[in-house]
Amino acid sequence: MTKVEELTQGVLSGDVRSIARAITIIENNAPEAKKLVSSIYPHTGKAHIIGFTGAGGAGKSTLIEKIVREYRRNGKTVGVVAVDPTSPFTGGAFLGDRIRMQELSTDPGVFIRSMASRNYPGGIARATKDAVKVLDAAGKDIVIVETVGAGQSEVEIIKVAQTVVVIHAPGLGDEIQAIKAGIMEIADIFVVNKADRENASKTAMDIQAILQLNNKETAWKPPVLKTAALTGEGVPQLIEKIEEHRLLLEKGLKHKRSREKAEAELIEAIKEKVVSSVLEDLRKEGKFEQLVGKIVEREIDPATAAEKLLKKALKDAEA
Ligand SMILES: Nc1nc2c(ncn2[C@@H]2O[C@H](COP(=O)(O)OP(=O)(O)OP(=O)(O)O)[C@@H](O)[C@H]2O)c(=O)[nH]1
Numbered sequence: 129m130t131k132v133e134e135l136t137q138g139v140l141s142g143d144v145r146s147i148a149r150a151i152t153i154i155e156n157n158a159p160e161a162k163k164l165v166s167s168i169y170p171h172t173g174k175a176h177i178i179g180f181t182g183a184g185g186a187g188k189s190t191l192i193e194k195i196v197r198e199y200r201r202n203g204k205t206v207g208v209v210a211v212d213p214t215s216p217f218t219g220g221a222f223l224g225d226r227i228r229m230q231e232l233s234t235d236p237g238v239f240i241r242s243m244a245s246r247n248y249p250g251g252i253a254r255a256t257k258d259a260v261k262v263l264d265a266a267g268k269d270i271v272i273v274e275t276v277g278a279g280q281s282e283v284e285i286i287k288v289a290q291t292v293v294v295i296h297a298p299g300l301g302d303e304i305q306a307i308k309a310g311i312m313e314i315a316d317i318f319v320v321n322k323a324d325r326e327n328a329s330k331t332a333m334d335i336q337a338i339l340q341l342n343n344k345e346t347a348w349k350p351p352v353l354k355t356a357a358l359t360g361e362g363v364p365q366l367i368e369k370i371e372e373h374r375l376l377l378e379k380g381l382k383h384k385r386s387r388e389k390a391e392a393e394l395i396e397a398i399k400e401k402v403v404s405s406v407l408e409d410l411r412k413e414g415k416f417e418q419l420v421g422k423i424v425e426r427e428i429d430p431a432t433a434a435e436k437l438l439k440k441a442l443k444d445a446e447a
């Protein structure tokens with residue numbers, strides 16, 4: 129057996145050390161990463177993947193911890209990939225949080241992995257998506273992804289999820305704009321956390337009001353729930369909604385979403401391949417550096433330069 133085959137076997141059997149090693153290989157985009165992903169890929173597609181996104185400090189990690197416990201009580205196994213700088217998963221939390229997380233991580237039915245924000249070769253979105261595949265192939269019933277919802281890469285990451293939960297803390301402020309724009313499109317469920325605070329109900333109503341602006345006929349209308357992650361209030365109701373959404377996906381939406389996801393991943397993979405191979409050629413010929421110089425000197429703009437380069441590269445490819 130090759131090393132990759134051995135590791136694949138380990139992952140498929142749910143072995144914790146194999147899972148951890150596989151994710152490390154993926155994070156580092158090590159030479160065997162591609163083979164590894166392609167050998168586990170046929171074993172993916174069974175887990176329900178849930179994305180949790182929202183502003184820093186909204187309570188995502190706290191809520192996820194409670195959700196994991198609830199799923200465990202229901203006999204489900206859970207994997208968590210947290211892509212964020214400060215959560216209990218990455219050790220930025222108070223001691224109490226950390227102790228509770230450690231407790232969870234000694235449960236063999238739970239696997240938690242933090243991916244601290246840093247530059248990943250091949251991109252954080254790809255690393256996250258492939259880490260999710262590992263947990264899926266490892267047989268976890270539920271895979272949870274946590275990201276701080278802000279930039280484009282977070283939106284990219286969260287697309288891996290079948291059910292997207294967007295979490296807000298009471299008092300929206302600038303977030304209103306985010307809800308109106310991109311985040312709105314990807315949210316399947318809205319949660320206003322910290323429901324123990326007084327303006328939680330108002331925030332929930334604000335979100336409802338924005339949602340009502342969207343009067344498209346859709347099979348699923350994103351509900352707005354309130355939770356208090358510290359006490360676990362509202363968590364069973366949230367899980368119920370997630371389950372409802374999963375069942376709807378099973379009934380028909382799943383195929384459509386799977387195709388959309390496959391399409392997006394294929395486009396990403398093509399981009400990555402094309403960019404790296406074209407760049408490599410251009411660098412070899414010194415053309416790339418030349419044009420960078422011209423852009424700096426304002427002799428040519430980046431878009432025209434790219435067009436020029438690609439015309440040449442495509443011609444070379446044909447020849
Ligand atoms: N009052 C109140 N505080 C909460 C609640 N949920 C979380 N918190 C607190 O809010 C702070 C942030 O919680 P986290 O769970 O770390 O939030 P997060 O969204 O994961 O934060 P980042 O990972 O940094 O984006 C912590 O001090 C929590 O104890 C809640 O329901 N009520």
Ligand SMILES: [Mg+2]
Nearest residue numbers: 188189212215
């Ligand atoms: Mg967090």
